[in-house]
Amino acid sequence: MADDRRKTKSKYTSDRLIPGSFEGETVTRRRFMTGTVNIAGAVAVSAIALPALGFALGPVFERTELKWQAVGTPDEFPETTYVPKVITIVAGIGQAGKSTAYVRKRNPNIDTDKPDKYNQYVAISTRCMHLGCPVRFVEAASRFICPCHGGVYNFEGLVDGGPPVRPLDRFYTRVRNGQVELGPRYSVNSELHRFSPRDPAQPLDGIGQYLYPSRPTVRKLPPPQS
Numbered sequence: 001m002a003d004d005r006r007k008t009k010s011k012y013t014s015d016r017l018i019p020g021s022f023e024g025e026t027v028t029r030r031r032f033m034t035g036t037v038n039i040a041g042a043v044a045v046s047a048i049a050l051p052a053l054g055f056a057l058g059p060v061f062e063r064t065e066l067k068w069q070a071v072g073t074p075d076e077f078p079e080t081t082y083v084p085k086v087i088t089i090v091a092g093i094g095q096a097g098k099s100t101a102y103v104r105k106r107n108p109n110i111d112t113d114k115p116d117k118y119n120q121y122v123a124i125s126t127r128c129m130h131l132g133c134p135v136r137f138v139e140a141a142s143r144f145i146c147p148c149h150g151g152v153y154n155f156e157g158l159v160d161g162g163p164p165v166r167p168l169d170r171f172y173t174r175v176r177n178g179q180v181e182l183g184p185r186y187s188v189n190s191e192l193h194r195f196s197p198r199d200p201a202q203p204l205d206g207i208g209q210y211l212y213p214s215r216p217t218v219r220k221l222p223p224p225q226s
């Protein structure tokens with residue numbers, strides 16, 4: 001009995017008495033056909049799934065170019081109110097890629113964030129940090145107001161009321177060739193500490209900064225530039 005079992009386990013089909021077997025054959029036709037069908041299936045699935053996966057994940061890993069854009073001469077921007085400027089957020093898609101930034105000169109009596117070469121002008125993003133509606137600076141109230149769900153931000157862009165989870169995002173600023181330039185966007189927490197840009201509804205205070213990491217391509221803040 002034990003001998004028979006050993007015999008049927010031979011790798012040669014002829015030893016296993018399979019009808020139609022050839023001398024020296026080790027793979028049964030059934031196994032060969034099953035393997036062929038499995039490989040064909042895997043190729044077909046890969047042909048559909050891999051391009052779709054690449055299409056979906058590609059933009060996540062696409063590095064965004066570091067660009068600065070001029071918005072006006074320094075004397076255009078007072079310390080006590082904001083000047084709205086239209087800037088390009090995504091190039092090459094026309095009006096859909098434009099947004100408004102509110103820009104003013106830094107005011108040491110108002111601004112509480114640490115001064116450096118990138119914040120001598122304050123440029124505030126108009127994207128609400130609740131769900132992304134465009135906010136508007138209301139000069140009479142000295143506040144940014146969101147029309148969607150009543151979000152209110154103070155003069156520095158810090159949350160004053162309503163559902164927004166963090167202050168308004170900002171843009172790096174610098175002066176080059178007699179022009180104020182806006183660089184990449186960055187996010188801030190309630191103490192105006194800088195973080196790589198996050199999406200709306202992602203808080204940055206406490207463990208929020210760890211729960212909502214930025215995308216891999218925008219994780220690094222730009223290196224200091226002269």
Ligand code: FES
Nearest residue numbers: 128130146149151
């Ligand atoms: S999107 Fe601004 S408060 Fe909701």
